Amino acid sequence: MTIIEISDLTFHWPKQPTLLDIPSLTIRRGEKTFLKGPSGSGKSTLLSLLAGINLPTTGTIRLLDQPFSSLSATQRDRFRADNMGYIFQMFNLLPYLSVIDNVLLPCRFSDSRRQLLNGQLPQEARRLLTQLHLPDACLHRPVSTLSIGQQQRVAAARALIGRPPLLIADEPTSALDHDNREAFINLLMEECERQNMTLLFVSHDASLEHLFDRHLSLSSLNRATGEYA
Ligand SMILES: Nc1ncnc2c1ncn2[C@@H]1O[C@H](COP(=O)(O)OP(=O)(O)O)[C@@H](O)[C@H]1O
Numbered sequence: 652m653t654i655i656e657i658s659d660l661t662f663h664w665p666k667q668p669t670l671l672d673i674p675s676l677t678i679r680r681g682e683k684t685f686l687k688g689p690s691g692s693g694k695s696t697l698l699s700l701l702a703g704i705n706l707p708t709t710g711t712i713r714l715l716d717q718p719f720s721s722l723s724a725t726q727r728d729r730f731r732a733d734n735m736g737y738i739f740q741m742f743n744l745l746p747y748l749s750v751i752d753n754v755l756l757p758c759r760f761s762d763s764r765r766q767l768l769n770g771q772l773p774q775e776a777r778r779l780l781t782q783l784h785l786p787d788a789c790l791h792r793p794v795s796t797l798s799i800g801q802q803q804r805v806a807a808a809r810a811l812i813g814r815p816p817l818l819i820a821d822e823p824t825s826a827l828d829h830d831n832r833e834a835f836i837n838l839l840m841e842e843c844e845r846q847n848m849t850l851l852f853v854s855h856d857a858s859l860e861h862l863f864d865r866h867l868s869l870s871s872l873n874r875a876t877g878e879y880a
């Protein structure tokens with residue numbers, strides 16, 4: 652099954668030249684893809700299109716065999732809640748909610764992610780956080796009182812809960828020290844194997860590259876030259 656299918660995609664920010672021009676990209680079920688590219692080359696922008704936060708200027712994105720980029724905003728929100736775990740570069744945690752409530756958030760918006768866990772929601776949140784070395788004492792604190800590295804791990808647990816078929820991670824280890832990075836990567840790979848999850852992982856950290864079965868560089872996918880079309 653094809654999980655991500657990009658055709659003739661272009662994107663530019665308002666009043667900016669074309670940033671992305673990607674004729675085609677296909678990612679199949681279960682593939683673990685490492686995407687790299689220089690800072691400012693459009694990696695986060697591409698992920699925002701795959702998450703449906705922004706829409707392509709032209710072209711289409713199909714996700715799990717659905718015409719994702721032509722769904723309405725409400726349908727895209729529902730699709731994302733049911734099918735996608737997303738670790739943003741800027742975490743996007745809700746600062747006033749506790750750690751555990753942040754992790755459980757996607758389940759509030761998705762019946763399928765809730766049902767998968769069969770009433771074991773808080774236990775599952777705790778299991779993920781424990782594997783990420785987040786102390787129990789943190790669980791009920793507002794997430795804004797945690798260190799940046801701890802917040803990044805909360806974001807990771809939130810993306811993984813309910814085992815969505817597609818996981819998108821934007822430099823998810825940037826704020827982690829060596830031990831926490833190992834714990835995170837081990838958990839991530841374990842969860843992916845368990846559920847045959849598809850993973851698209853953006854990183855600068857070349858030492859992680861060998862863990863992935865596919866390696867892409869944005870510069871070789873992207874034909875945009877930074878000039879106005
Ligand atoms: N919300 C936005 N509005 C306008 N321009 C943006 C926005 N986000 C990113 N950009 C621009 O798009 C380009 C690519 O940025 P980004 O996708 O964040 O690159 P990367 O993730 O590869 O570092 C940069 O020139 C950046 O300034």
Ligand SMILES: [Mg+2]
Pocket residue numbers: 694695696740821
């Ligand atoms: Mg980025």
